[in-house]
Amino acid sequence: MDTTPNPARWWALAALVMSTLAVGLDATVLSVALPTLATDLHASTSQLQWFVDSYNLVLAAVLLPVGLLGDRFGHKRFLLGALVLFGVASALCAYSGSAEVLITGRVLLALGAAALMTLPAAILPRLFGEAERSRALTAWMTAMFASFPLGPIVGGLLLDHFWWGSVFLINVPVVVVAVTAVASLVPESRSPQPVRLDVGGLTLFAGALLALTFGLIEGGERGWSDGVVLAALVGFPLLLAGFALRQRVQLRRLVAGQSPLIDLSIFRLPGFAWGTALGVISTFAMFGMLFATPQYFQNVLGHDALGTGVRLLPMIGGLLVGGRLGRTLAERFGAKIVAAKGFSLMAVAMVIAATTDLDDGYGLAATWLAVFGLGLGFGLPTAMDAALGGIPKDRSGLGSGLLMSLRNVGGAIGVAVLGAVLNAGYRGAVDGDLARLGLDGPARAAVQDGPATGLAVARATGSPELVDAVRSAFVHGSDAMYLVCAAVALLGAVIAVALLPARTTTPEATPAETESAHDVVPA
Structure with a gap:
């Protein structure tokens, strides 16, 4: 393996950060445009819901196979294709003349976004050595999470000066720059192992995610005794069990040119297993917090969408500071200590948030938002680095896709579960x-x-x-929800202390790759 650093690696990182920022903005910028879309596209309430849900459901379903396809066809090539698709879909959304066309555009956006969210995590470990990897991952993840609260700010500014399509059209120049930079600066990489997409496994996996997401979201709306909701919630463990069984069978029959969608033995690697668990927990808490807090700013404090986005900035400040300090502290004290401190700070922030009273102003919210961001900056990049550093380089696409998919599921469950707590309390x-x-x-x-x-x-x-x-x-209701967030963050701190390895080293091969020959059955 060539250990000479790529001299253009920081410019390549900048291109990946730009594309990731565009994806993150697209995930939240739509929220401020929904009232305008309802008028201009004559969209019904259910169509407004599909503007959001079509993106989220497709994203959750395809994050995992995107990593595997990147391993097969090449991370750079697949990333370039995803960038082009994302740009075309953005233009289609911007000039949609009907709700149906916009929904189609959002589905295409999600297909491109899945690769843009996943493949950088597979490319960065190849561009940067172990000493620089954490710094690069922190920059990439900071762009991803900073974009969420920045979305309402950008959307509010655009809607104040341009038409609603501008919230999508801003992606196009970013895509042009990113395509140019990736094409010229990012080296090609792929897995030396021949792989083929497991369509049956993908169907079971996507079906399980859809059943769980649908059941949790619709359960709060239709009631938990609704027949369709019960069928979805019962179907989830059945589909998941079928998926796990298929993966075990596929692994036992592994042959050249064919592989399971998930190598379940990857979870035997403690860095990946517990780093991924902490990533899921942090996303659960973060998305739940971001679901309730903007509503508090608008419905209780009376701010508009732009004012709401601005008031989320203390969290970004805390995230930036935490990411920078956390990297330094992790090098000195190890991932276990830094991650535990991060999740503990998140729990403290949520406990402070749960003391909010009707007469409290923005000062209290700004305080706990900054503490939460600081804890997130400590905990999440450290957990991600532990997870990604705990898998072999030639399976980086598969590992990063699995990590991002599970984190996305954590966010969806966070919104569904914590939203249900909020609604019940309200x-x-x-x-x-x-x-x-x-x-x-x-x-x-x-x-x-x-x-x-x-x-x-x-x-x-x-x-x-x-x-x-x-x-x-x-x-x-939000106070009750914040307490649940605090409990979840505290669970993350316990997992970090008890189970996360102090330091992670990249293994040469996954357990599946070192199985004896008698475990591999010819076709």
């Missing part, structure tokens, strides 16, 4: 006030649906008491 608190105020019929149902519709009813009826009731109920 509805339980607001019901008593509705009975006291004598509000019945459709107006009562609208208030119970959520704080946004509740405030609309309160303003329409001219009831300041109802305004206070809705805001107070939302704070009550």
Whole structure:
């Protein structure tokens, strides 16, 4: 292996960071454009939901095979194709004339975004040695997570000055620059092992993810006793068990040109297994926090989308500081200590957030957001580095795809579970006030649906008491949700202390690759 550093590696990193930033912005910038889309495209409520869900579901389903396909066809080649697809899909979304076309564009965006989220994690370990790898991964992941709260800021600015399509069109110049840089600066790499996509395994895996996501989201809407919801939740473990069984069978029948979608033995590597678990936990807590906090800023403190995005910046500041300090501390004290400190800080931040009262201003939120970002900067890059550093280089695409897929599932579950806690707390608190105020019929149902519709009813009826009731109920529900986030973050701290290796070294081969010959059955 050539150990000479690529002199253009930092420019290549900049190109990967730019493309990742575009993907992250696209994930959140749409939220501020939904009211405009409802008017301009005559979109129904269900179509607005599909604008968001079509992207998330496709992304979760294809993250894993994208890593495997990158291993097969070449990480650089596949990344260039994904960039082109992402640019074309962005233009299609920008000039959509109907809701159906926009949904199609969002599906294509997710296909390209999956590769842009996964393949850099496979390319960076090849560009950077062990001494620089953590720094490069921190820069890449900082761009990814900084883009989430920056999305509403960028979207608000664009919608104030241009038409709604501009929130998608901004991706096109980024793609042009990234394609040029990747084509000229990034070396090609692929797995020397011949691989073939396991379509049956992919179907079972995607079906399991879809069943779990659908069941959790629709359970909060339709009720947990709904037949379709129950079928999805029952189907999830069955599909997952079928998938695991298929992977074990495929591994026992491994031949040249064929491989399982997931080499389950990769989870025997403690760095990968527990680094991935911590990545899932951090994403669970982060996405749940980002689901509730913008609503608090808008529905309780009364800020618009642009003001909300600006007020999330303390988290970005904490993330930047934590990422930089965490890398230095991990080199000195080891990943175990730094990750544990990071998750502990996240738990402390969520406990502080859970003390929020209706009369509290932005100062309290800014404080715990900064602490949360600091903990996230300590914990997440360290966990990711432990996971990616714990797998062989020739399986980096598969490992990074699995890591990103599981983290995406963690985020989806976080929004579903923590959103359910928030809604249960909100509805339980607001019901008593509705009975006291004598509000019945459709107006009562609208208030119970959520704080946004509740405030609309309160303003329409001219009831300041109802305004206070809705805001107070939302704070009550979000406080309960933040406590659950704190418990999850504390679990991460325990896992880091007890199970994460202090330092991770890259193995030469996965356990599957070192099995004896009698375990491999010819075709």
